[in-house]
Amino acid sequence: MGFTETRFNVNLSILFTELPLLERPAAARAAGFTAVELWWPWVDAPVPEQAELDALRDALNDAGTRLVGLNFYAGQLPGPDRGALSVPGAESEKFRANVPVAVEFGRSLGCTTFNALYGNRVEGASAAEQDALALENLAFAAxxxxxxxxxxxIEALNAPESPACPIVSAPKAVEIVDAVNAATGLDNTRFLMDLYHLSMNGEDLEEVIDRYTGRTAHVQIADNPGRGAPGTGSLDFAALLERLRKNGYQGWTGLEYKPGDGPSAGAFAWLPAPLRAAK
Structure with a gap:
């Protein structure tokens, strides 16, 4: 129950970061994981050299790790940017340039799930202007x-850590999901339910799960407080993941937490090795 029925993947942009990017897939596989996700790895290059894309693809394939989720370009992560698509000027242009590159890279690895971070409010642009730009760019990406x-x-961040981000609740994220689907008529935009961010916002996680599981296509977890591994904070992940399962969720659950003071390979004691490999 809970962990035993969950398909876990590990986020290589927050775990195993003590290693160079190209060594992380093999390290994740050595820790027992066969599925991974990534933030856009090249924070200064929405369109990197083909050789860099090829090298990462080879590293993932050689390690036997499946890419199941990829962020579009979102600026410096972790860091203050928290997204690009709603920021007028160069940042939103970088997002649009990145979209076809990221989609093709994901497709070449069998990954068809892409996360689009909304972006902070910025000076010099009204909220209405940013929201209109965001909808245009999200429709383009969809x-x-x-x-x-x-x-x-579409993911909700948390207000304490991202005070300039306008998407800091589950209802607001789902509102954006609905707006994009209405604009495109494609119905291919869904909610990313990050239980850490929602907990930091003070949302009732059981209520969120009951209300939005049917709109959810990916889940991410980290404990609160501290954004550490399950068991380092107060969240009952066995119960929360079981509630998701009972509400019909069958997708991936990404481990997007900080490893603590030691190497990342030591941050998975809470999850028995047989449950780490993709089902």
Missing amino acids: RAVAEVDGTML
Whole structure:
């Protein structure tokens, strides 16, 4: 129950970061994981050199790790940017340039799930202007994702850590999901339910699960407080994941937590080795 019925993947942009990017897939596989996800790895290059894309693809394939989720370009993560698509000027242009590159890279690895981070409010642009730009860019991305029969995700961050982000609750994220689906008519945009961010916002996680599981295409977890591994904080993940299962969720659950003071390989004691490999 709970853990035993969950398909886990590990986020290589927050775990195993003590290693160079190209060594992380093999390290995750050595720790027992066969599925991984990534934030866009090249924070300064929405369109990297083909050789860099090829090298990462080879590293994932050689390790025997399946890429199941990929962020579109979102600026510096972790860091203050928290997204690009709603920021007028160069950042939103980088997002649009990144979309076809990210979609093709994901497709080449069998990954068809892409996360689009909304972006902070910025000076010099009204909220209405940013929201209109965001909807235009999200619709553009959703159409690109549809070409590979994929799903685009909208995620709520948390207000304490991202006070300038306007998407800091489950209802607001789902509102954006609905707006994008209405704009495109594609119905391929879904909610990314990050239980850490929602907990930091003070939301009732059981209520969120009951209300939005049917709109959810990906889940991410980290304990609260501290954004550490399950068991380092107060969240009851066995119960929460079992509630998701009972509400019909069968997708991936990404481990998106900080490993603590030691190497990342030591941050999985809470999860028995047989449950780490993709089912």
